[in-house]
Amino acid sequence: MAADIAPAFGVVDYILFILLLCVSTSIGLYFACRGGRQRTTEEYLMADRSLQSFPVAMSLLASFMSAITILGIPAEVYKNGTMWWWFALSHVTSVWITVSLFMPMFYKLKLVSVNAYLELRFNRVARLCGTVIFYIHKCLYLGTVVYAPCLALSTVTGMSFEGCVLLVVVICTFYTTIGGLKAVVWTDVFQMSVALIGFIAILIKGSIDHGGFTNIWRINQDGGRIEFWNFSPDPRVRHTFWGISFGGTFIWLFIDAINQYQVQRYLACKSLNTAKWALYLYGIGLVLVTTLPCLAAVVIYAYYHKCDPKSAGRISRDDEIMAYLVIDIFRGLPGLPGLFVSSCFSAALSTMSSGLNSLAALTGEDIVKAIWPNISEKRYNLVNKVTVVAFGIFIAGMAFIADALGKIVQTVMSFTGILGGPMLGVFGLGLFTTRANSMGTSIGFATSVIFGLWLSIGSLMYPATRRALPLSTEGCEESDMINSTFTTWSSMYTETTMTPSAEPTMEDEGPRSGVLGFYSLSYTWYSCVLCTIAMSVGYVASIIKDWKYPENKEVVDPRLVVPISDAFSWCIVLLPAKWRQKLGFDDNKTKDQESAVDAKYHEIAMSDGKDLNLT
Template sequence: MTLEYLDYTIVFLSLGSSIAIGVYYGFFNKSKTSEDYMFGNRQMKVLPIAISLVASQINPLTIIGFPSEIFVFGITFGFHFIGMIFVVLILIYLIIPIFYENNITNCYDYIEKRFDRRTMIFLKTLFFILGYLYIPVYSYISSQALSFVTTGINVHLINTIVCSICVMYTMLGGLKAVVWTDVLQNFVMFFALLFITYIGVTEVGSFKETFSRASDIGIFEVNTNLDITSKNTIWNCFLSGVLLFTCLIGFNQSCVQRIVSLPTIKDSRKAIILFFIGFIITVSIVCILAVVMAAFFNDCDPLKSGEINQSDNILSYFVQKLSINTRGIQGMYMACVVCASLSTISANINSLSCTLYKDCIKPFIPNSKNNNLIPKIIALLSGVFLICSGFVVEILNSTAIQIITTSLNLVFSTYASTFMLGFLAPRIHSRAMFLSNIVGFIVILGVIVKGQFFSGRVQYEPIEKTFSTDC
């Protein structure tokens, strides 16, 4: 379908608003000290931080990958999000109190205090590698989706534009710009997802008809298999969700940086509770959207019919179909994907640049308290790397979800063991922790490499959906 001026207007307004926020905090309300630039002087407000945390977890993978995963493999995948209940309890009663009691602004400072410097350096190295590995993948996923919708605009041109805008406002405004653009982008994502879901339901007929068709297809079948080699079961989805989101929020510096920017522990707990409410509402809409797509395509599976050749394109194809009768919906979808990409990239670039400056550069530069130039330069260079690495991501012979989840599993398993043992096992000393990290990392890396080697031999079958064949 051809994009209309209304579609482009919606996208440009969302991008322009983000730039305006960056310009405001970069020139008219700019940070006076590096502490203000990196942490907002620890005087941020609860609601913006909560919304920013929601935006940080609603990334392009959530928007594009999760609905397609549920469409292909069923609603069992949604059990990832149920684990968030336990994650919130862990954050409120264990992780946040320890960070505030020890005046921690960088989660790696805790590792150095609890164990030693070499353990901290090892984990921080993993943080940098992971950050500069998965941010380009997130960026490329969103650019690829936009390229599918625009039908003709080069994916690397889109990637360059999105990354340049993101780096611009992140570099200019620091944490304040990141948080307030996250607030804006979260509202855009929320209403875009809600709008697409609503239009999809009206095309099907009604909510009752939607869920009836999806149920007939088999989308609600839950996999309770105890076999750990099964792709999606309620057990491995739930447990991996608890581990993943605990690490993504509690041990991920981009989130920790925002949580500790609040003045008191009470404010941080409020922010986490509000984040939980907003996150559950948003991912519920994502899951319902997957159900709506299944009902919409009940008479013809676009994957089996050859209309599309990758499951990641299902949502984009769905939006194209809806745009026949609804003007502006492609623009809403594009704005949603762009905002998901911007919120994820900006938070990570800000975190990476500030951590590099604070821990690797600032100790060697005297009287650098008011120097905001260096983290801005690092943010700029990170953006250049991000644009260039998009070409590498395109060459990789793997799906986007595989690349991200593999790297996340490798690093976050090490994170989780180190932090949780540090919290709960006071007798473990630094040497034992460092050696166990090295051994554990090698073992898990071996398991992942072996899994990737055999991945081509083992094909996970989608759920047995009973689509009709009226294509």
């Protein structure tokens, strides 16, 4: 490797990056001037519910592929082997469950805010809890997503970091504000294509330099990086087939099934079948999006199996390895460094635009209409656009202070991830049982959140150690040292990334007992455990409440409950009818029940400005 691998943009690199921003802005302007010109809420937030499968699938994929995905997953696989690849299976399982159980209900209700279901099924407090959790998660996450690529661009171009943040936030907020959901979806299609091209360029260059991908794979096999068959039943083992394929499904269900920025887009499809095909295509694309970073990691190891950059002191954190590779192998090739930076920015722009639009939808539906239920269509649409701008400014502020917050941001983001399991449990209680009531669900949710916070704090205070795969420095030379400019950027960037590779990598100290052993639980099981706690405690608490106070028993319309027997008939149908009824899986309802709940539906529907279809 060359003695000086300084990151720098040439003319072609600048052209590629500017072209990316111009195309994204042009798409926003196009949809601002086309059709209804985003004058109605239905067009602005839901694209008139007229979207086709392919652009929605690409938009969903673009939201998944953030700058953290591009930089974090390759580092994880390079450091710890290819077990991560099994997440592709959990993605597919999550999509299948979403299409079978969650999507039909949400699409039937014609919701804009997915949390409106919680008010229909339980009460307004449950709806606001979902809104607050989404706010915390999205605002912190989007601030980090903007921060990372902006710091990269300021380093390779000499542009000030503050100017870069303003540039990205202004452009993204601009086309999201004027173009609505249609602009978000179609810019995502373009930006997703750019991000994929960046990965493909790395794979092609790596294959050329090593005489084919077969040689790359052999090098990884010799280095012990190729691992797929860890079937250990121990939940403390960080990555196993069971932990990733089963536990990982719960992680992605929180994102695919009940997260506003995903649900909003597939509900904007023109029909239920179109929405289903969008998710099927999304599932196929997730396999590709999971595979490409893993293949990039295999290429990284082929380059550095004899001289690990971190061990040699050229980078300070594992997450810096992807950017280091690009700067190294693409030096002297005009346009390719710009392509990589454009890929990071494409991922950041797509994630941010989707987040801004979903934040506006949630604010309008869950808060604004609760305060002003009779707000006019014109004023409400204006409020939505102002909300996008306001959140854009707030996220810019989060990007500015991300470096100062550093590890605090990482910690807070970890806590928001812990909330995914409890929220999934709340939706599960509402969708899959008729026994769950508001009080019981609240108890289950609170118990799960408290347990999750205790678990996460304990794992941070007493982190588990694990045995890292071996890395070598026998091939390193002093002349290989990268310049300090890259090291400064990368160390600043990785302070705010949250990837699994952030866990300690010391030599394994052996199994731990008692509470310390429990803190060793793999992160892949967090959502599964917390969802199970929320549902089991909530279900039991609901039964106890109805038994103790039968006069206050809530009326539940089975039209808001998913008939699990339809999706899992091979399992539920085997139970006796009496057991199914006691467990709350029956669909029987009385006319009094229908009459009582219809009044509630009408009240909530009118406050949301729509007529909910419950037939």
